[in-house]
Amino acid sequence: MDMKRRIMKKLIRSIPILSILAIVLLIQVLVGMGEAVRTYSEYYFDRIYADGESLKNSIESILNAGTPLKYADVDTLANLLDKEPAGITKIEIWDGNDIVYPKSEEETYKKVIYEKFLEVTEIGGLKRDKNKTDSKPLEILYRVQKSLLNYKVDIPLKNKIDQEQSGTISIIISKKVISQKIAYYFRIVYTFFIVAIMMYVIFLLKTEHKWKHRWKMWVTSSFCIAFMMMMGLIIFTLINIYLDGITGKTYGVTNSLTHRLKSACELGLDLEKFTNDIDNMFSKCISSNSEIRRILLEKNGKIVSSIDKETKGSTLDSQTQLLKTDYINTYGDIICSEHSSYKINIYVYKNAIYKKLIRNIKNFLVLLIALFFVAALFINLIISLRQKVEEEDNNLIENISDYSDYKINLIKPIYFIAAFGEGCITSFFPNYVNERAAGINGAASLIITLYSIIFTLSLYPAAKVVSRKGEKSILCLGIAIYSFSMLILVIDIHWQLIFVSRLLAAIGQAVIFAGVQSYILRNTGEGQKTKSSAIIVFGFNGGMIAGTSLGALGLNYLGKSGVFLGIVVVSLPLIIYSILLLPKKENDTNNLKKEKSMQKRHWIETLKIVILDIGFLKSVFLVGISTKMILSGFVTFALPLAILSGYKKDDIGQIIMIYYAGVLLSSIYSSKLSDKLGKTRNILFFGMLGSGAGLALIGANSNLSQIEFPYFLIAGVALLGVAHGFINAPINTHIINTNAALKIGQMSIASIYKMLERIGHMAGPIVFSQIIYLNKKTPLAFVYVGVVVIVFGLLFKIGLKSEEVYK
Numbered sequence: 001m002d003m004k005r006r007i008m009k010k011l012i013r014s015i016p017i018l019s020i021l022a023i024v025l026l027i028q029v030l031v032g033m034g035e036a037v038r039t040y041s042e043y044y045f046d047r048i049y050a051d052g053e054s055l056k057n058s059i060e061s062i063l064n065a066g067t068p069l070k071y072a073d074v075d076t077l078a079n080l081l082d083k084e085p086a087g088i089t090k091i092e093i094w095d096g097n098d099i100v101y102p103k104s105e106e107e108t109y110k111k112v113i114y115e116k117f118l119e120v121t122e123i124g125g126l127k128r129d130k131n132k133t134d135s136k137p138l139e140i141l142y143r144v145q146k147s148l149l150n151y152k153v154d155i156p157l158k159n160k161i162d163q164e165q166s167g168t169i170s171i172i173i174s175k176k177v178i179s180q181k182i183a184y185y186f187r188i189v190y191t192f193f194i195v196a197i198m199m200y201v202i203f204l205l206k207t208e209h210k211w212k213h214r215w216k217m218w219v220t221s222s223f224c225i226a227f228m229m230m231m232g233l234i235i236f237t238l239i240n241i242y243l244d245g246i247t248g249k250t251y252g253v254t255n256s257l258t259h260r261l262k263s264a265c266e267l268g269l270d271l272e273k274f275t276n277d278i279d280n281m282f283s284k285c286i287s288s289n290s291e292i293r294r295i296l297l298e299k300n301g302k303i304v305s306s307i308d309k310e311t312k313g314s315t316l317d318s319q320t321q322l323l324k325t326d327y328i329n330t331y332g333d334i335i336c337s338e339h340s341s342y343k344i345n346i347y348v349y350k351n352a353i354y355k356k357l358i359r360n361i362k363n364f365l366v367l368l369i370a371l372f373f374v375a376a377l378f379i380n381l382i383i384s385l386r387q388k389v390e391e392e393d394n395n396l397i398e399n400i401s402d403y404s405d406y407k408i409n410l411i412k413p414i415y416f417i418a419a420f421g422e423g424c425i426t427s428f429f430p431n432y433v434n435e436r437a438a439g440i441n442g443a444a445s446l447i448i449t450l451y452s453i454i455f456t457l458s459l460y461p462a463a464k465v466v467s468r469k470g471e472k473s474i475l476c477l478g479i480a481i482y483s484f485s486m487l488i489l490v491i492d493i494h495w496q497l498i499f500v501s502r503l504l505a506a507i508g509q510a511v512i513f514a515g516v517q518s519y520i521l522r523n524t525g526e527g528q529k530t531k532s533s534a535i536i537v538f539g540f541n542g543g544m545i546a547g548t549s550l551g552a553l554g555l556n557y558l559g560k561s562g563v564f565l566g567i568v569v570v571s572l573p574l575i576i577y578s579i580l581l582l583p584k585k586e587n588d589t590n591n592l593k594k595e596k597s598m599q600k601r602h603w604i605e606t607l608k609i610v611i612l613d614i615g616f617l618k619s620v621f622l623v624g625i626s627t628k629m630i631l632s633g634f635v636t637f638a639l640p641l642a643i644l645s646g647y648k649k650d651d652i653g654q655i656i657m658i659y660y661a662g663v664l665l666s667s668i669y670s671s672k673l674s675d676k677l678g679k680t681r682n683i684l685f686f687g688m689l690g691s692g693a694g695l696a697l698i699g700a701n702s703n704l705s706q707i708e709f710p711y712f713l714i715a716g717v718a719l720l721g722v723a724h725g726f727i728n729a730p731i732n733t734h735i736i737n738t739n740a741a742l743k744i745g746q747m748s749i750a751s752i753y754k755m756l757e758r759i760g761h762m763a764g765p766i767v768f769s770q771i772i773y774l775n776k777k778t779p780l781a782f783v784y785v786g787v788v789v790i791v792f793g794l795l796f797k798i799g800l801k802s803e804e805v806y807k
Contacts, residue, residue, distance in 0.1 A: 016382045017219060021200055024375040025193055025230050028368065032189065032234035034553060035364045036182050036241050041151075043245030044178060046289075047252035048088070048153045049142045052171050054259040056155050059093070059169070063159040069095040069167045075102075087177035089150070092170040100167075141288065150174055185241050192233055196226050223379055231368055235361055242357050246291060246348070253289060254346050257281070258332030261297070261342065265334060271297070271304070271342060278305040291356070293349040299342050366654055370549035373542040377416050381409055407523045408535065410581055414475060414574055415516045415539035416546075418482065418509060421567040423547020428555055428563075437495040447499060449762065451506045456758035458510035463751035466518040472582050475515040476575045482508030483571045489564040514751065519582070521736070521746055534671035534729040541660045541667075606744050610752060613740040619731065620753060622796040623684055625760035626789060627727050630691065630720070633764025634782070635659055638772055639698075639717075655717055662721020663728060670726045680734040681797065683726055688793025690723025692786040699782030 063069060093101035145152045150172050157167040203222060260281070261271060271278065275297075282295040286307065297305035334342040425432075430444035437443035466474045485504035488497055513536075520535060554563045610616060635656060670687075674680050698716035732750065735741065741749040775781035 017204070017223075017379070018197065018200065020375065020378050020382060021223060021226060022197055024227065024371065025196060027371055028227070028230050028234060029186070029189055029193060031367050031371065031553065032238060032364065033182055033186060034557065035367070036186070036238055037178060039238075040182065040241050040245045041178055043242075043249045044173075045142070045144050045151070045153055047249045048171055048173060049155060050249065050252035050256045051088070052142075052153065052155050052169055054256045054263075055091075056157060056169055057260060058263065059157055059167070060159065063157065063166050069093075069157070070098065070100050087173055088171055089174050090172040092172070094168045094170060096167070146175075151178075181244070182241065185237050185244075189230075189233055189237055192230065196230065200226060219383060220379065223375070227372065227375065231365075235364065238361065238364060239357055243353070246353055246356065249289075250291070250346060250348050253285060253292065254332045254344060257285065257295070257344050257346075258334055261344070262334050265340075265342075271334075272299070275305045279307055283307045291348045291352040292346055293352070294347040296345040296347075297342055298345060299340075304342075362654065366657065367549050367553060369657075370546040373546045374416075374420075374550075377412055377542070381413055407583055408520065410583075411516055411519050411523075412535055412539060414479075414578065415512065415536060416543045417570055417574060418479075418512045419540045419543025420547040421482065421486065421543075421571055422505075422509070423544040424551030424554065424563055424567055426544070426548050426551065428552075428560065432560055433495075433498060436498060443495070447502050450499070451502050452758055452762050454503050454506035455510045456755050456762075458507050459514060459754050459758075460748075460751045462511045462514035463518065463747050466514050467745075467747055470584070471515045471519040471522075472578055472584065474511055475519075475578045475582070478508045478511030478515060479571055479574045479578070480508075481505075481511065483568050484508075486564050486567045486571070490561050490568070513754070517750055517754075518747055521750070523583075534667045536732070537667045537725070537728045538664060541663050545657060545660050606748070606752075609743050610740050610749075613738055616735065616738040616740045616749070616753075618796055619684075619734055619738065620756050622792045623688060623727060624731055624735075624753065624757045625763075626792055627687075627691065627724060627731075628757050628760030629764040629767060630695070630789070631724070631764065632761045633766075633768035634695070634785075635720070637765040638768045638782075655714065658714065659717050659721035659724075662718050662723075663725040666722040666725025667729050671729045674730045674733060680730040680737075683730045684734060685793050685797040687723045687726030687730070688796065689790055690719055690726065692788075692790035692793065694718075694720030694723055695786030695789060696783045697786075699779040699784075699786065 059069070091101070092099060140156065142156075143154045145154065151174075153171045153173070155169040155171070156165045157169060158164065159166050200222070207218070261278070264271060264274070278297060282297075282305065285295060286292050294308070295306070296303050332344045334344065430448070433444040433447055462474065462478075481504055485501045485508060488501040488504075516536065516539075551563055554566060558566065639656065670683055674683055677683075694716045696716075697712055697719060700712050700716075732753075735753045736746040736750055738749065771781050771785065
């Protein structure tokens with residue numbers, strides 16, 4: 001019985017860790033499947049288009065002859081299309097709103113279809129022709145629509161006379177075709193998920209008693225191993241799915257070309273007399289399929305058609321020797337008669353496939369990194385709670401409320417999830433606002449500006465309320481306000497309420513920030529101020545990274561309202577969390593009297609103290625505001641809009657993520673170094689030097705958008721992030737140890753600093769937009785900005801010894 005009780009006790013104690021592991025691994029699987037469906041669908045729709053292209057060309061040849069679509073014999077042509085390999089369930093041919101195939105027994109019915117299809121242009125709908133210039137419209141090769149059960153690929157039919165759309169081929173595919181393919185490949189992932197949980201249970205039961213004081217290390221290490229194993233397995237699975245999709249698309253192109261040439265043979269045409277037309281057909285096919293680099297038509301081992309004139313007349317064997325190492329080959333047979341047959345050979349460039357694989361895997365890794373931030377946060381929280389229980393049971397700590405590290409770990413999820421909520425809407429909210437407020441120019445920028453102003457104005461009053469009421473109640477209030485602001489957006493509302501929602505969100509975020517900042521300052525010792533300030537840096541940057549990545553993923557599956565509701569669902573439990581777990585405010589009589597006496601100061605007297613403190617002013621204007629101007633004006637505005645305008649959207653997001661990663665990693669080191677040395681001036685100075693050097697490095701190349709792999713840009717963004725990590729946390733410690741802080745209180749000076757810091761947030765886009773305009777968008781301008789930042793750092797470094805207490 002004792003053995004069973006011990007096992008049950010271990011199992012119960014392990015439930016939180018097992019729950020987090022199961023949730024994280026499950027989200028990994030869901031994220032992997034979501035990425036697989038998204039990417040594989042694009043390849044699959046390309047294959048459907050390739051299969052339908054032969055039918056499209058046959059029908060358009062009839063239209064070009066002047067025959068109206070409704071009088072054409074499309075039944076015979078449509079029946080020639082092989083539906084089975086691609087999983088096509090139905091083909092419809094439309095003449096405007098009238099269906100011409102399949103013929104209905106009743107009168108021709110209108111396009112108020114039996115099934116509601118919603119147009120989704122994001123799913124492979126637009127194909128870009130590399131030979132087209134920006135001034136010419138992009139050719140829409142096909143559009144993809146979806147319903148609850150099916151996808152529908154619409155291929156427009158045009159005639160050469162007026163190039164107007166004369167009809168549509170609608171190819172309907174069941175969603176099961178794609179979902180079954182994904183499920184087939186993911187079956188090994190499902191098995192590993194179950195096995196991993198079972199093995200982890202056995203691991204905890206068998207080894208937990210040996211861990212003792214190394215419990216945190218063992219749990220973290222084993223969790224990371226399980227996470228990495230699942231990640232590796234999913235990546236391996238995705239590679240196989242992507243290869244399947246790419247090869248399937250290539251086979252579709254091969255079948256399409258084979259069918260078109262076979263139709264010409266059946267008409268008795270000699271293909272060798274039409275090699276110029278065939279060459280043009282091959283050229284168009286290659287221009288719309290970037291993976292295909294060469295198409296050869298051979299007869300009896302001799303090449304008769306190719307876009308490369310040098311290869312015509314040569315033997316296929318000689319070309320195969322040259323191509324076999326760098327290309328993957330597919331082929332289709334064309335039998336014209338007993339004595340005449342041809343073969344199409346399509347060569348897909350391996351490097352093109354590898355580049356697509358790397359890009360898709362890179363996008364997936366970004367999502368996993370975001371998920372890892374969330375997992376690490378809650379694993380750390382569970383470990384702290386577990387240690388608290390064990391230490392209370394064993395009477396290892398007489399007064400657990402004095403245990404600083406434990407109390408600080410409790411506040412981390414609150415600020416992380418607050419930033420996570422804002423990150424979730426970052427990718428789509430400006431466009432959402434502009435869509436809802438279509439009649440107002442600049443509605444999105446107006447809301448963003450108002451948000452910053454309200455947030456700034458709410459900080460100081462919120463700090464005053466916190467000092468009187470305590471953090472627990474103010475945090476609950478802030479969470480409730482923010483949750484309500486998101487709940488408003490869930491409902492399909494008038495655009496005016498979006499303004500109300502964002503104003504409430506600004507107040508809620510300001511209240512949460514004031515509560516978190518007060519809690520951190522009150523529960524940390526003098527030697528851990530910077531380390532604790534780094535919690536805010538981690539919470540903001542980690543929450544934004546995780547929110548931006550997972551929010552964009554959720555948008556594809558839940559829609560905008562679903563994302564807003566998800567934020568509410570995640571945020572509201574924090575109220576219960578705060579009530580149950582956050583410790584009560586301790587009444588230190590001496591500190592309480594001191595704070596109250598400071599609060600009685602008139603605001604004019606407070607303003608006078610702040611203005612006369614040269615050390616405070618230098619810290620704010622030379623370091624704090626300038627750093628925030630670079631963040632809002634350069635990282636979030638100039639970098640994506642001006643410098644990275646020639647890059648793909650996912651590349652832009654990942655380059656910006658390098659900045660945030662640099663901030664997070666260096667904040668860990670800089671916070672520990674600040675507390676160890678007891679000085680922040682030198683750390684802030686080196687942060688300013690690095691910030692200037694990073695900007696100069698980014699601007700060192702005048703053709704950034706033309707570089708395939710921008711080494712200077714990547715290095716500059718990384719250096720800028722690392723440098724800001726040496727500023728964001730130490731500046732808070734530096735501010736609360738100035739002479740002004742000794743007179744008006746740490747909470748008050750911290751709130752004043754945050755208010756002034758917001759000037760940089762608001763001014764950044766304005767300043768950098770002018771810099772870009774005056775310098776005609778040349779990156780060299782950022783070299784000059786970097787020099788100015790370095791000068792600011794030198795001015796900050798050079799000063800009187802009496803400027804601040806904390807050097």
